[in-house]
Amino acid sequence: MNEINLVAGKGAKKYDEKKLRLVRIVAVLSLVVATLLSISLFLLNTKFSVAAIKREQTQIITRIASYNTRAAKLSIVNNRVIEISEIRKQSIDLTEFMVVILDMKPADIFVNSFEIEEKTATISISSISLLPVSDFINELIKYSRKNTKENPTITKVTIESLSANNKSGEFFMTVILDMP
DSSP: OOOOOOSOOHHHHHHHHHHHHHHHHHHHHHHHHHHHHHHHHHHHHHHSOHHHHHHHHHHHHHHHHHHHHHHHHHHHHHHHHHHHHHHHHHSOOHHHHHHHHHHHSOTTOEEEEEEEOSSEEEEEEEESOHHHHHHHHHHHHHHHHTOOSSSOOOSEEEEEEEEEETTTTEEEEEEEEEOO
């Protein structure tokens, strides 16, 4: 016959203790896993939360906007510098122009005024003789013939007025020089 032991013995107790021990280990491990998962989810939530992402987005947009403003200002300044450089390249050195014109005048001529406007120069001269006045006009005409794109001089010489003072014997003349 088969024997059935209805009273729990030592073998059953060991089996229950092993089961209990296994359940305790599983419970502790699941508690540790749940804790680690909770902490990691909390950290991920604070690091990558919607509010944090929106804050970072706003900060980045603000920085980009300030860079765009700076870039626009730099672009405007660079364009102005380029335009000024082009204007300076196109402009005639007026001091050199004045020196060249004044070097042409004979010693007997006195310059009463020398005015330079945008595209014209006006020279008022006086002399006691018409011969130096004629020489000066001839020199100006020769100089105007040297006008080229590479070396702009004067394009036209016009005698605006010629007068004489009978008492002093002086001759007065005003010449207009057109510049390119």
